[in-house]
Amino acid sequence: MEQRLFQTNFGALDWGIVFVYLALTLVIGVVANKYIARFSDYLVAGRHIRLNLLIATMVATELGLVTVMYNAQEGFERGVSAFHIGVVQLFCYLFVGLTGFIVYRLRAEGVMTIPEFYGKRFGHRVQWWGAVILCISGILNFGLFAKASAQFLAGVLGWGPTAVNWLMTAMSLFVLFYTILGGMVSVVLTDYLQFVCLSVGIGIGTVYAINSVGWQDIFTVVVAERGAAAVNPLMHQDYGLAYIVWMVLLNLSAACLWMPSVVRSLSAKSPKVAKKVYAWSSVGFLMRCVLPMVWGVCAFVFVTKIPQLRYAFFEAPEGQRIESVMAMPMFFARVIPTGLLGLLTAGMVAAYMSTQDSYLLSWASVITQDIIAPLHKRPLSDAQRILITRIAIAAIGAFLIFWGLWYPLSATLWTYMAATGTVYLSGAFAVMVAGLYWKGASSTGALLALVGGLFALVSLIPEKALFGQDVPWFSEKNVAVAAWVLSALLMAVGSWLFPERRRQQ
Amino acid sequence: MNGWLLFWKAVIIATVLAFFSLAAVVTVLGVRDIQQLLRDLRKEDEANEKGLRTDSTDSTYPT
Numbered sequence: 001m002e003q004r005l006f007q008t009n010f011g012a013l014d015w016g017i018v019f020v021y022l023a024l025t026l027v028i029g030v031v032a033n034k035y036i037a038r039f040s041d042y043l044v045a046g047r048h049i050r051l052n053l054l055i056a057t058m059v060a061t062e063l064g065l066v067t068v069m070y071n072a073q074e075g076f077e078r079g080v081s082a083f084h085i086g087v088v089q090l091f092c093y094l095f096v097g098l099t100g101f102i103v104y105r106l107r108a109e110g111v112m113t114i115p116e117f118y119g120k121r122f123g124h125r126v127q128w129w130g131a132v133i134l135c136i137s138g139i140l141n142f143g144l145f146a147k148a149s150a151q152f153l154a155g156v157l158g159w160g161p162t163a164v165n166w167l168m169t170a171m172s173l174f175v176l177f178y179t180i181l182g183g184m185v186s187v188v189l190t191d192y193l194q195f196v197c198l199s200v201g202i203g204i205g206t207v208y209a210i211n212s213v214g215w216q217d218i219f220t221v222v223v224a225e226r227g228a229a230a231v232n233p234l235m236h237q238d239y240g241l242a243y244i245v246w247m248v249l250l251n252l253s254a255a256c257l258w259m260p261s262v263v264r265s266l267s268a269k270s271p272k273v274a275k276k277v278y279a280w281s282s283v284g285f286l287m288r289c290v291l292p293m294v295w296g297v298c299a300f301v302f303v304t305k306i307p308q309l310r311y312a313f314f315e316a317p318e319g320q321r322i323e324s325v326m327a328m329p330m331f332f333a334r335v336i337p338t339g340l341l342g343l344l345t346a347g348m349v350a351a352y353m354s355t356q357d358s359y360l361l362s363w364a365s366v367i368t369q370d371i372i373a374p375l376h377k378r379p380l381s382d383a384q385r386i387l388i389t390r391i392a393i394a395a396i397g398a399f400l401i402f403w404g405l406w407y408p409l410s411a412t413l414w415t416y417m418a419a420t421g422t423v424y425l426s427g428a429f430a431v432m433v434a435g436l437y438w439k440g441a442s443s444t445g446a447l448l449a450l451v452g453g454l455f456a457l458v459s460l461i462p463e464k465a466l467f468g469q470d471v472p473w474f475s476e477k478n479v480a481v482a483a484w485v486l487s488a489l490l491m492a493v494g495s496w497l498f499p500e501r502r503r504q505q
Numbered sequence: 506m507n508g509w510l511l512f513w514k515a516v517i518i519a520t521v522l523a524f525f526s527l528a529a530v531v532t533v534l535g536v537r538d539i540q541q542l543l544r545d546l547r548k549e550d551e552a553n554e555k556g557l558r559t560d561s562t563d564s565t566y567p568t
Contacts, residue, residue: 053538056531080513085514191537206521217559219510231509280527287524332554 005312005322008158008288014342021197021346022174025353028193049162054268054277057191057354059284062261063151063198064355065348068292070413072328075296077412078238079222082296085247085414086289092251097279102256102272105436107271114257114428115370121435122443124374126450131370133450137424138259138363139396140403141417145359146172147452148325149352155329156345161322168404168475171349175356176397191358194350201347204340205332206291210299212335213305217296221301227282243477248483250418253429258421259362266285292328299331310358327415364392411476419459419476426483427453430491438495445494452487 074082096103111117115134119127150168154160159167210218222230229236234245255261255278267272303309307332312322323328336344368389375382380388409416427450434449435443458466459479467474 049540052531052534053542056535059527059531081509083513083516133513192539195528195535196532197524199532204523221515223506223510228506231506231513283520283523287520289517289529290520302561442537 004344005308006155006158006160006333007332007413008156009336010157010333010341010345011336011338013339014345015203015340017035017342018346018349019402021349022187025193025350026177027134036348051190052175053239054273056195057358059195059281059288062281062285062355063351064145065352066355066413067144067288068295068348068351069152069325069328070293071289072296073325073412074299074414075293076234076324076327079226079300080219080293080297081229081231081233081239082293083290084233084239084244086286088244088247089289090286092248093255093278093282093285094253096255097275097277097282099273102432102436103262103265103274103278104290106262106432107268107274109267113364113366113369114259114262114432117435118431120375122431122441122446122485123247124196126431127370127448128374130450131366131426131442133453135371137420137453138359138366139399140423141401141420142363142396143360143400143420144409144413145352145356145368145417146350146400148347149356151323151325151405152329152348152352153345155326156341156348157334161326165405167400169401171352172356172397175353175360176231176394183373184268187290191354194354195366197350198347198354201344201350201370201415202287202291202386204336204344204347205295208332208336208340209295212331212449213298213301217301218297221304222297223303225300240477241477242481243431246418246422246477246480249429250421250425253425254421257425257428257432259366263358263362263365267410269420276381294326295328295331299327301333302331304328315322360393360396361389362397366387367392367396399473416460416474419456419480422456422459422480422483423451423453426480427451427487429484432497434491440495440499442495442498445491445496446496448488448494449491453483453489455486456483500504 071085072080074085095101106114106117109117109120111120113131115127115131118130147164148169149163150171151317153171155162155166157163213221219231224475233239234241265277268274268277305312313324313327314321332341332345334345351478368385372388373385410421430452431441431446456479459476
């Protein structure tokens with residue numbers, strides 16, 4: 001691949017900005033370590049976090065660099081019609097915020113993780129298996145975050161795809177260091193700094209993206225190149241009604257049950273604060289989709305206008321094309337001037353770190369609380385729990401580097417994210433709704449529903465490997481919706497056929 | 506198709522305006538929350554040293 005394709009305005013000044021930012025983050029991690037006295041300080045910052053800080057940390061966590069990358073890729077590949085995903089997220093989070101659906105009762109229960117609730121409601125067996133499925137799905141989902149983030153840096157720095165693996169390893173090690181050190185207090189404090197920094201970065205990115213291609217061209221070029229389906233999600237062959245239904249189910253369950261989000265509501269000072277966080281953060285969820293998608297659409301318009309790039313992305317022989325996920329960073333590397341490009345990159349590195357640290361802490365806390373702790377006969381002390389959590393963080397970090405280096409991604413990044421998320425969310429949603437709102441829900445029904453969610457793993461297998469040919473109805477969206485229906489049915493039928501003995505007596 | 510185009514244009518404009526308003530408010534008020542968080546943690550720490558704190562959150566986990 002020709003190196004001159006990867007032109008960039010990134011200079012010494014930009015390097016300086018990024019290094020100052022990284023140094024500041026590290027200092028905060030070290031200072032925060034002074035405040036860690038108990039396990040709940042480490043995990044949920046002693047449950048002292050207030051509304052504005054929670055919104056900052058929730059938006060910063062959920063707006064990772066990987067989010068920016070997969071949304072920009074959706075915009076680049078599928079045009080303006082991809083925006084519907086952001087609108088669905090807005091309404092799902094707003095719904096949870098206004099009604100308190102699941103999160104209000106969950107916060108009132110005083111648990112620290114979702115499987116801990118399974119344990120309280122359905123017993124240790126459901127808790128343990130729920131935690132295992134949650135970890136499989138969550139860590140697989142997390143598996144490509146570092147790689148996608150490294151692809152951004154490789155594009156902006158003009159280093160090209162060959163630098164991706166080195167960048168990914170260095171970035172992963174840095175985040176591991178300060179998360180192991182400071183736990184949730186450092187995550188919350190750095191998230192705030194990251195929120196400010198990425199807000200500036202998003203501002204710069206959006207202004208330059210729209211300015212460089214022109215407001216009208218965003219729509220006219222996309223429609224001219226891709227047709228009406230580029231603005232109408234119902235007409236788009238990759239979207240359609242089933243896809244929108246999948247997105248509603250996925251985002252509603254993710255809002256209530258995705259550990260990195262839920263840990264925010266569990267850290268809230270009260271159930272009422274937990275509700276408010278969701279209502280106010282819903283705008284952040286719309287933004288985290290739509291703005292990067294706008295960047296992706298602008299990158300598409302930019303690429304189509306430059307013959308050399310057009311050839312490299314669309315017309316070169318299969319296998320020699322540049323991956324579409326690299327389009328947005330390559331676009332920014334050319335249109336944003338030196339200095340501002342450093343601010344944008346610091347913002348995006350902030351976005352990467354705030355997500356990476358929170359996800360590391362979330363999955364490690366599930367491993368400690370819900371997988372390791374139940375295997376011990378005596379209750380673990382705070383010091384033991386912190387130690388186990390730190391070891392789990394290091395182990396997950398090592399896995400992520402390995403997975404990012406060796407896993408070949410065949411689908412788009414967002415499809416991979418949504419499919420791996422569905423493995424856990426489809427089962428967990430049925431279990432949580434039944435557990436909180438239906439007295440007749442039983443542990444057998446809960447176990448069956450959780451296992452039913454594993455059906456979504458099928459969507460990760462290519463159709464040709466299963467059937468020997470392309471089968472239109474066997475798409476990710478149809479399999480995912482089927483997994484939700486299956487889990488709900490298993491929960492209902494399992495509870496009905498095998499009610500709790502205690503209840504029968 | 507014109508309806509969709511108008512709708513997406515409105516979505517972009519609304520998103521940009523809403524995000525920057527939210528970012529400004531949260532940035533300013535977040536500083537106050539950080540100070541409060543650190544004060545709370547320090548107070549608890551002092552109470553803990555004096556043996557006054559009774560926290561049950563860490564021991565709710567069934568084993």
